[in-house]
């Protein structure tokens with residue numbers, strides 16, 4: 001038997017209601033803040049990710065699904081920022097009034113070791129804001145992430161932020177980190193040794209326990225906690241924190257937060273949950289002021305984030321009553337069909353018994369699948385009435401056929 005591939009999952013009908021809830025809520029929250037949806041292709045030129053995500057990242061080095069077609073190297077998108085930036089440049093969005101505010105949702109692909117909270121095809125929802133370098137833009141996108149999570153009913157989360165500074169600050173920081181880590185190189189993991197050459201800041205992102213222990217040493221802590229960002233970057237960061245405070249968003253500054261991708265500068269942030277075990281990040285993002293230019297566009301400041309929807313899904317509780325509104329119980333199929341159609345046209349979900357079984361069987365089915373049974377048997381047909389039965393309380397009323405539609409919602 002052919003089965004779903006390792007690291008992929010079917011989203012079955014029982015669960016799709018939760019996915020629709022995540023998607024509907026995203027649309028609602030982002031639209032209110034004037035973000036518009038963008039849908040970009042699922043595969044792109046491999047080069048886009050090599051340049052856009054960075055060839056020293058795990059994503060580009062180890063995790064891409066790459067294939068050849070007509071001598072072109074193509075890759076299933078491992079994330080969507082690079083694709084959105086490509087579209088921004090390709091469609092001349094820099095000519096639109098700025099900022100341009102976009103959101104997306106959809107599947108992403110990374111060849112990782114599957115485990116709880118980590119799949120090979122997973123889904124992200126995310127936002128990107130182009131054209132504003134203001135700290136209020138940073139606060140707005142972080143605010144939007146928090147708003148979205150709250151609307152999903154998730155409050156037990158914490159926001160961590162950090163500032164990586166501008167390229168000059170980063171260079172200063174990078175040099176100090178390299179210097180202080182040099183004596184520890186043989187104790188650091190193989191990946192960290194590779195990062196030491198390619199992108200030393202990302203060493204701080206290492207999840208290996210023995211590496212994390214080394215970062216706790218006094219001389220290293222001194223560099224990490226040291227003040228390496230320039231006055232302009234500092235002022236920017238202070239302003240972001242002020243706005244977050246005025247929005248009552250609780251956050252902490254985590255100086256180890258550097259994010260996995262190469263393109264970030266200034267503000268970076270993650271939102272984590274205490275209820276997720278080791279894959280505890282639900283949201284990651286930051287400012288990426290050089291990416292549009294790197295990919296061939298005009299210099300354009302930008303900031304955004306992405307959330308893992310599988311991780312959100314495992315956090316949201318059973319919020320909704322997924323039952324049908326009305327099951328029409330009748331031994332007259334055409335009548336049942338007609339009434340189901342009337343109900344649907346008024347916005348009630350409705351069904352009836354296709355094989356037209358006996359009354360008792362139909363009522364059993366109704367009790368299993370719906371909130372109300374609408375009973376239309378011989379008596380009702382004769383008196384031009386219907387009986388509405390509340391299947392939670394078992395109460396029932398007999399009402400005129402003409403005005404049952406206004407009764408059903410209130411019973």
Ligand code: ATP
Nearest residue numbers: 112117118119122260281282283284306307308311
């Ligand atoms: P992690 O540290 O968990 O690997 P990341 O830094 O690789 O995360 P990003 O690229 O920032 O993650 O993606 C944003 C979010 O997407 C993550 O916070 C996480 O919720 C989710 N995510 C990333 N990779 C996966 C995966 N393989 N399966 C499920 N969700 C994922």
Ligand code: MG
Nearest residue numbers: 058059112260
């Ligand atoms: Mg990762």
